[in-house]
Amino acid sequence: MSKPTLAQRPTVAGSRLLSVGGVRGENLVPNDDIVGPINSSDEWIRQRTGIRSRARANGDTTVKDLAVGAAQDVLAKASLTGSDIGAVLVSTVTHFEQTPSLAAMVADAIGATPAAAYDISAACAGYCYGIAQADAMVRSGAAEHVLVIGVEKMSDFIDPTDRSISFLLGDGAGAAVVGPSDTPGIAPTVWGSDGGQAGAIYQTHSWLDYRRAELGEPVPTDTPELAEEVSQITSPTLRQQGPTVFKWVISSMPEIARRAVAAAGLELSDIDVFIPHQANMRITDQLLKLIDFREDVVVGRDIADTGNTSAASVPLATERLLREGQAHSGDIALQIGFGAGLVYAAQVVILP
Amino acid sequence: MANSNEEILAGLAEIVNEETGLATDAVQADKSFTDDLDIDSLSMMTIVTLAEEKFEVRIPDEEVKNLTTVGDAVAFIAQAQA
Numbered sequence: 001m002s003k004p005t006l007a008q009r010p011t012v013a014g015s016r017l018l019s020v021g022g023v024r025g026e027n028l029v030p031n032d033d034i035v036g037p038i039n040s041s042d043e044w045i046r047q048r049t050g051i052r053s054r055a056r057a058n059g060d061t062t063v064k065d066l067a068v069g070a071a072q073d074v075l076a077k078a079s080l081t082g083s084d085i086g087a088v089l090v091s092t093v094t095h096f097e098q099t100p101s102l103a104a105m106v107a108d109a110i111g112a113t114p115a116a117a118y119d120i121s122a123a124c125a126g127y128c129y130g131i132a133q134a135d136a137m138v139r140s141g142a143a144e145h146v147l148v149i150g151v152e153k154m155s156d157f158i159d160p161t162d163r164s165i166s167f168l169l170g171d172g173a174g175a176a177v178v179g180p181s182d183t184p185g186i187a188p189t190v191w192g193s194d195g196g197q198a199g200a201i202y203q204t205h206s207w208l209d210y211r212r213a214e215l216g217e218p219v220p221t222d223t224p225e226l227a228e229e230v231s232q233i234t235s236p237t238l239r240q241q242g243p244t245v246f247k248w249v250i251s252s253m254p255e256i257a258r259r260a261v262a263a264a265g266l267e268l269s270d271i272d273v274f275i276p277h278q279a280n281m282r283i284t285d286q287l288l289k290l291i292d293f294r295e296d297v298v299v300g301r302d303i304a305d306t307g308n309t310s311a312a313s314v315p316l317a318t319e320r321l322l323r324e325g326q327a328h329s330g331d332i333a334l335q336i337g338f339g340a341g342l343v344y345a346a347q348v349v350i351l352p
Numbered sequence: 353m354a355n356s357n358e359e360i361l362a363g364l365a366e367i368v369n370e371e372t373g374l375a376t377d378a379v380q381a382d383k384s385f386t387d388d389l390d391i392d393s394l395s396m397m398t399i400v401t402l403a404e405e406k407f408e409v410r411i412p413d414e415e416v417k418n419l420t421t422v423g424d425a426v427a428f429i430a431q432a433q434a
Contacts, residue, residue, distance in 0.1 A: 048394065244413045247397040251404070282394050 009141030015134070016185020017352045018080070018145070018177040020318045021073035023066055024306055025057035025155070025171030034167055037160045045167060050281020054170035054307025056155045061171075063094050067106045067151040070173035070315075074147070075110065077352075078177040082111030085177075086143030089133060090119050091126025091150045091311040093340070094157050106149065116143065123201070124277045124339025125191070126150050126311035127174060131335075132189035132345060134178035149175040150311030159237040165201070166238065168280065170307030174315025176352075184350075187264030190256050191345035197248065201240040201340035210236055240340075249283050249338055253346075254290040257336055260346035266332070268292050273321060273333035273351065278303035278313035298326050310339065318351070327351055354433045355407060360426045367402045368422075371395050381423035389422075409433055 030053045031042040045051055057066060067090060075081060090103040103117035122129040127150035134146035151173035158166035178186070212219045253276075261268055274297050276284050281303055288299065300317030309316060314335050321327035329351055336346035355363070365379035374389060385391045391399070396419075400411050403425070409432035411419075419425045 048392065241413075243393045243397045243416070246394050247401055247413060250398060251401045280394075286398055 012139045012180045014181040014184045015138040016181035018179045019074045019077035019352050020176045022174035022316045022319045023069035025055035027056050028053040029056045038163045057171040063153040066173035067149050068109045070175035071110045074175045074177050084145050085112040085115050085147045087146045088117040089130040089148050094152045122343050124310045125337035125343045125345045127314045128337035128345035135186040145179045152310040165240040168308040170309045172309040172312040174312040187348040189347040190260040193341050193343045197342045200244050203236045250286045256346050264348035271334045272331040273298045273327045275300040275317050275335040277337045360429050371398050383422050
């Protein structure tokens with residue numbers, strides 16, 4: 001007797017971004033307010049990074065508050081409510097609970113229960129990873145509308161005395177709603193990882209080592225520096241090898257960007273808007289030199305005021321371009337995220 | 353294909369000029385990238401990346417800190433091409 005055939009959901013022709021939005025930390029913190037502990041200056045930070053200020057949230061604002069704020073913004077812009085959402089994907093590295101996921105709590109807070117909900121760990125590429133997954137979910141019929149959020153409250157994670165990365169970082173949440181479309185609005189994602197370079201952007205020590213040190217248990221460490229760090233029972237924080245990351249981005253991401261444009265069936269001259277992860281203005285400027293966009297391509301430069309908000313930076317830069325009228329609905333945008341992992345993802349989208 | 357030291361120096365001078373605007377004849381073998389040419393770490397990484405492409409060599413990140421002068425870079429590239 002033959003086995004029965006399984007049912008599969010019919011696929012949907014296309015998907016697109018229905019809305020993009022977000023919220024930033026309530027306070028714009030100028031360079032002068034953070035240079036003391038790192039023995040730096042406003043001029044040095046501007047020259048090295050293009051940053052004038054970074055958005056930092058109030059102490060009692062939570063990463064969930066930021067995520068819910070962004071969710072409410074994009075739901076309103078798409079004229080949808082929480083109950084229309086079939087899946088919630090939240091990318092973050094600053095949700096300090098192993099479980100439950102931030103996505104499940106956000107889904108509940110916006111009235112999306114019982115939507116599928118889970119977190120993504122892809123650092124600064126997380127939003128673009130989320131868009132890749134949302135596109136696949138909508139077109140496979142797994143969910144009709146998917147809410148993608150990139151959110152960070154980096155101020156809970158940074159070390160004010162760190163000269164490698166902390167002074168770049170800001171707080172915020174950016175989001176998009178992805179839904180069905182008669183015409184293609186999200187081109188194939190070009191993405192990948194290189195875990196061999198996990199040490200380029202890293203956490204000083206694990207939460208497990210922190211727990212062991214606190215309990216007075218032996219902490220296995222590879223280096224005397226790490227042993228010293230752990231012995232002080234300081235909570236883990238972020239560091240990066242800045243020049244190494246810079247070189248990786250400018251030597252590898254131009255090709256990823258060109259492949260994403262080719263995957264969309266387009267030429268570089270078709271791209272109206274370029275929205276790179278807001279890592280450092282110097283990186284954005286160098287990418288522009290190395291990728292042959294049109295001279296009038298509009299470029300996301302939200303970092304100057306908002307700082308580097310990791311997973312939130314691409315949607316926040318998009319939100320700003322649309323709000324300020326620099327980019328418009330229907331424009332063809334190339335967005336690219338890259339960061340700790342190392343991981344990256346790029347895709348061409350039609351702006352909502 | 354291997355380049356002569358003169359060709360490597362001229363190529364590096366073009367890259368430094370492109371990145372910093374410094375005149376190509378200011379880029380001499382005895383000049384220090386940081387002290388004489390005022391090149392910061394990110395500009396140095398740009399120069400290294402462009403030099404890797406131009407001369408078809410690999411310059412490991414950990415090697416970059418040893419390239420104090422323009423001459424050090426010329427010598428490293430020449431040896432890597434050999």
